[in-house]
Amino acid sequence: MSHRPLLVVVTGPTASGKTALALDLAEALDCEIVSADSRQVFRDIPIGTAAPTSVERARVPHHLVGFLPLDAAYSAAAYEADALAVLGSLFARRPVAVVCGGSMMYVDALVRGIDDMPSISDDVRRKVLDFYASQGAEALLAWLEIIDPEMYRIVDWRNMKRVIHAVEITLQAGVPASSLRTGQAKERPFDVLKLCIDMPREQLFARINARVDTMMDAGFLEEARSVYPMRNLNSLNTVGYKELFAFFDGAMDLPTAVARIAKNTRVYAKKQLTWLARDAQLHRLQPDAALEQALALITPKL
Numbered sequence: 001m002s003h004r005p006l007l008v009v010v011t012g013p014t015a016s017g018k019t020a021l022a023l024d025l026a027e028a029l030d031c032e033i034v035s036a037d038s039r040q041v042f043r044d045i046p047i048g049t050a051a052p053t054s055v056e057r058a059r060v061p062h063h064l065v066g067f068l069p070l071d072a073a074y075s076a077a078a079y080e081a082d083a084l085a086v087l088g089s090l091f092a093r094r095p096v097a098v099v100c101g102g103s104m105m106y107v108d109a110l111v112r113g114i115d116d117m118p119s120i121s122d123d124v125r126r127k128v129l130d131f132y133a134s135q136g137a138e139a140l141l142a143w144l145e146i147i148d149p150e151m152y153r154i155v156d157w158r159n160m161k162r163v164i165h166a167v168e169i170t171l172q173a174g175v176p177a178s179s180l181r182t183g184q185a186k187e188r189p190f191d192v193l194k195l196c197i198d199m200p201r202e203q204l205f206a207r208i209n210a211r212v213d214t215m216m217d218a219g220f221l222e223e224a225r226s227v228y229p230m231r232n233l234n235s236l237n238t239v240g241y242k243e244l245f246a247f248f249d250g251a252m253d254l255p256t257a258v259a260r261i262a263k264n265t266r267v268y269a270k271k272q273l274t275w276l277a278r279d280a281q282l283h284r285l286q287p288d289a290a291l292e293q294a295l296a297l298i299t300p301k302l
Contacts, residue, residue: 004189004190005087005095005096007096007098008096009110009111010195011104012272013204014211018100018101019052021195021285022100023060025291030094031096031097033060033061033099034083035064036101036102036106036107037051040064040065040101041074042070043066044226048240049238050215051066063090064086068235076105076106076108076114077114111185112186113186115180117177118173120172128167129164137160140160141163147171148170151166161234193297195294196284198286208262208266209262220240224248227241239265239268240265243264
């Protein structure tokens with residue numbers, strides 16, 4: 001056995017079979033699972049986030065699932081700290097653990113670490129939010145382009161939360177946020193093996209469509225209705241809830257909302273695939289032989 005523990009990361013796009021593979025691996029390796037999903041950390045929304053079921057959690061203990069209220073603030077940096085703490089406890093008992101999730105920033109935060117950024121003061125946060133509220137998205141993007149052209153070039157312009165945070169960091173630090181990005185991986189006290197089920201895109205999209213139908217049959221509409229009064233929370237600013245909230249608002253009928261959920265989930269999966277395509281350390285597994293191929297990669301490292 002290696003003197004360093006092994007972290008097996010099962011990642012990939014939504015609906016690619018991550019959960020099933022992680023469960024099979026954890027049972028075969030007699031270890032536990034740590035979630036790497038930015039929405040599964042919240043309580044009260046298990047259907048819309050495809051959180052592990054009670055049956056699945058009875059099969060294998062899961063960590064960092066459903067432990068936060070919907071109004072809690074959470075970030076990749078907080079996840080990095082929490083996941084490392086959990087893994088420290090798990091590795092004290094077993095030489096291997098499984099991480100499962102498709103939130104790529106969370107996976108990167110755990111495996112590589114994220115750059116240290118300044119805490120944002122209330123004054124700076126209020127200044128930026130007031131500007132955004134009064135001037136709008138285009139004005140905020142123009143401000144970011146002036147104070148940090150590099151971050152303006154690489155940030156997702158449609159994700160205003162990240163645009164706002166980029167402006168906040170630059171104002172708080174007094175230097176462009178992009179200059180604080182080192183790109184250097186932090187040293188970890190464990191080895192990492194990253195796995196992904198390499199599913200043909202047509203098959204993946206068919207699975208996404210089927211999953212949306214299954215979620216609706218499981219009570220997703222009722223779950224969304226139960227949290228509708230809290231619709232402005234960041235935890236609910238995600239595919240599935242946004243479309244059903246639009247249905248509740250009368251902006252679209254239910255079949256249109258369901259079709260839009262499937263479409264926007266496919267768009268999200270494409271973004272995940274683009275991120276994964278840049279990862280040279282990723283081992284791609286065939287869907288019909290994923291468990292056998294994964295164990296063949298893992299066993300020599302234990």
